[in-house]
Amino acid sequence: MIKDMLKLFITNRKALLGVIILSIFIFIAVFAPLIAPYHPKQSSDQEGKFQLRAAPSSKHLLGTSHAGYDIFSRLIYGTRLSLMVGIVTGVITTFIALTLGLLGGYYGGVIDDIISFINNIFLVIPSLPLIIVIASYITIRGVWPIIFVLSFTGWAWGTRVIRSQVLTVREREFVKVAEVLGEKPLVIVFREILPNIISLVMATFFTSTIAAVIGEATLEFIGLGNISAVTWGTMLYWAQNNAALLYNAWWWFLPPGLFIGLLGTSFALMNFAIDEISNPKIRKR
Amino acid sequence: MKYFLRRILWLVFAIFIALTINFMLPRLMPGDPAIILIQRLEGLEPAAINAVRNAFGLETDKNIIIQYKDYLIDLLHGDLGISISHYPTPVWNVLRKALPWTIGLMGISTVLSFIFGTLIGITLAWKRKSRISDAVLGLFLFIRSFPYFWFGLILVYFLAFNNPIFPLGGATKVGLMPADGWEYIKSILYHGILPGMTITITSMGYWILTIRNNMINVLAEDYITVAKAKGLSMSRIKNLYAAKNAILPSVSGFAMALGFVIGGSLLTEMVFSYPGVGFMLYQAVQQQDYPLLQAIFLFIILGVLFSNFIADLVIMILDPRVRDGAKK
Numbered sequence: 001m002i003k004d005m006l007k008l009f010i011t012n013r014k015a016l017l018g019v020i021i022l023s024i025f026i027f028i029a030v031f032a033p034l035i036a037p038y039h040p041k042q043s044s045d046q047e048g049k050f051q052l053r054a055a056p057s058s059k060h061l062l063g064t065s066h067a068g069y070d071i072f073s074r075l076i077y078g079t080r081l082s083l084m085v086g087i088v089t090g091v092i093t094t095f096i097a098l099t100l101g102l103l104g105g106y107y108g109g110v111i112d113d114i115i116s117f118i119n120n121i122f123l124v125i126p127s128l129p130l131i132i133v134i135a136s137y138i139t140i141r142g143v144w145p146i147i148f149v150l151s152f153t154g155w156a157w158g159t160r161v162i163r164s165q166v167l168t169v170r171e172r173e174f175v176k177v178a179e180v181l182g183e184k185p186l187v188i189v190f191r192e193i194l195p196n197i198i199s200l201v202m203a204t205f206f207t208s209t210i211a212a213v214i215g216e217a218t219l220e221f222i223g224l225g226n227i228s229a230v231t232w233g234t235m236l237y238w239a240q241n242n243a244a245l246l247y248n249a250w251w252w253f254l255p256p257g258l259f260i261g262l263l264g265t266s267f268a269l270m271n272f273a274i275d276e277i278s279n280p281k282i283r284k285r
Numbered sequence: 286m287k288y289f290l291r292r293i294l295w296l297v298f299a300i301f302i303a304l305t306i307n308f309m310l311p312r313l314m315p316g317d318p319a320i321i322l323i324q325r326l327e328g329l330e331p332a333a334i335n336a337v338r339n340a341f342g343l344e345t346d347k348n349i350i351i352q353y354k355d356y357l358i359d360l361l362h363g364d365l366g367i368s369i370s371h372y373p374t375p376v377w378n379v380l381r382k383a384l385p386w387t388i389g390l391m392g393i394s395t396v397l398s399f400i401f402g403t404l405i406g407i408t409l410a411w412k413r414k415s416r417i418s419d420a421v422l423g424l425f426l427f428i429r430s431f432p433y434f435w436f437g438l439i440l441v442y443f444l445a446f447n448n449p450i451f452p453l454g455g456a457t458k459v460g461l462m463p464a465d466g467w468e469y470i471k472s473i474l475y476h477g478i479l480p481g482m483t484i485t486i487t488s489m490g491y492w493i494l495t496i497r498n499n500m501i502n503v504l505a506e507d508y509i510t511v512a513k514a515k516g517l518s519m520s521r522i523k524n525l526y527a528a529k530n531a532i533l534p535s536v537s538g539f540a541m542a543l544g545f546v547i548g549g550s551l552l553t554e555m556v557f558s559y560p561g562v563g564f565m566l567y568q569a570v571q572q573q574d575y576p577l578l579q580a581i582f583l584f585i586i587l588g589v590l591f592s593n594f595i596a597d598l599v600i601m602i603l604d605p606r607v608r609d610g611a612k613k
Binding site: 121124125126127128129130132133134136137210214217218221222223224236240245246248250253254256257260261262263264265267268269272275 | 299302303306310311426427429430431432433434435436438439441442446447498543544547548551552555566567570571573575578579581582585586589590593
């Protein structure tokens with residue numbers, strides 16, 4: 001089942017493109033010091049201070065910022081934190097959604113009622129305002145508070161989808177058979193149910209990672225991140241707060257957004273592929 | 286009737302929960318933002334400091350249940366506290382000026398985005414084997430992956446800064462008053478085009494994807510095959526048989542989408558310095574005006590709850606399963 005999925009996944013054109021884009025970003029993140037020509041907080045070299053707000057040139061591929069930092073180097077180094085926050089948040093969110101979804105969907109009863117109740121509340125509260133409010137109350141600025149806030153607010157949709165899928169799977173015959181055979185609930189959940197909802201779990205991971213990447217950039221753009229950290233979001237924050245637009249410094253605010261969008265697209269493509277694979281109706285006939 | 290009553294009950298209950306969350310949030314937070322704030326606002330009048338303390342539930346002489354009761358009673362009287370950044374203006378007076386701008390901008394953009402998104406989604410599903418359809422879908426997947434605010438920045442850069450077709454920001458030309466009549470309205474529309482476009486285009490992807498998937502599912506149903514076999518015209522099948530049924534789940538997905546749209550329009554306002562709730566939220570964050578921040582949050586939740594309620598009512602009218610189930 002899982003092997004078939006993987007095979008379908010790789011042969012799907014959209015998924016393949018997504019995997020390739022993501023791999024490039026992982027490569028950039030891992031080898032950032034080798035790719036970037038300068039340190040992200042370096043504003044001078046042997047030849048003297050870097051020109052401020054310099055346009056792209058052979059010396060600075062994407063120009064420099066108001067403080068003379070090399071934008072290209074910052075973009076490369078920024079990949080590290082941006083990617084990390086996205087994936088870690090995605091994993092945490094998916095883990096919460098999976099745990100609650102399995103608990104509620106399989107055990108039912110009071111546990112399910114409580115989970116569904118909290119879930120419904122989190123579903124109607126629009127996440128961005130909630131994220132902004134919570135983040136502005138947290139006085140520590142940094143990557144981990146952002147991961148915390150995004151995970152805390154991001155699990156509701158995944159939980160709902162996983163829960164309802166578990167509800168249908170647990171009524172299927174093979175689960176009933178396992179129950180009659182006296183298998184322990186944990187064994188049933190992990191061996192019988194989990195493999196059957198794996199595509200949904202993956203979809204939840206992709207969706208929540210996209211949301212996290214965009215959410216992180218948004219929080220940092222508003223100034224609710226650690227502004228001295230080097231990420232795509234803080235790059236946009238500095239660009240906006242130093243009137244990059246009015247200096248016509250397109251090289252300053254275009255690339256970070258483009259990178260965010262590309263990373264998001266890679267996850268969206270994989271997500272779309274999962275949709276096509278698990279819902280044969282959508283697949284082209 | 287039963288359906289209707291259940292929706293009303295849920296609405297009332299959800300509002301209650303929203304109020305409670307709004308009350309609990311500042312009191313649950315680790316550390317003490319109030320102290321930091323009071324330190325930062327050194328030299329503030331004692332009355333203002335008191336307002337801050339109240340907003341944070343720092344009245345340690347009262348227990349939390351009494352605080353909660355006071356909070357609910359204040360709310361019922363429309364008392365949302367005093368704004369710190371606009372001291373000593375009450376929060377409600379500050380917020381009141383921003384609400385119409387956001388409701389107008391968001392309302393129109395959301396409707397446009399729903400209409401265009403649905404139409405495009407239906408077409409994409411109907412012509413799903415064509416290459417153009419694939420490309421359009423890809424384009425919207427791509428657009429959807431960008432942060433809203435960045436998309437707004439790009440529009441400003443290309444259509445307001447580089448080619449000054451539209452204004453850089455704001456909601457009207459400075460100096461124009463409602464008394465200027467038609468000039469004023471024209472100015473509002475002119476200033477609203479770019480932010481409106483940002484919200485419409487960025488949120489359209491959601492509708493397109495939802496309706497496309499619904500439509501493809503519906504097109505695989507047996508009654509579509511029967512309709513084709515009967516030789517009904519293709520446009521009749523597309524519009525009356527398929528699209529009509531595909532739109533329904535889209536309306537019920539409205540609740541989810543609204544969260545996205547609100548998030549998007551908050552950010553769009555920030556980029557365009559549009560004097561609505563989003564820009565005010567941005568300023569409240571910057572100036573750590575917590576009473577204002579909380580009031581904005583409360584209004585956003587209330588807005589979402591009421592819109593959901595209206596969407597539920599629309600479904601009740603559109604969907605016979607819900608409607609007839611309700612009659613029994």
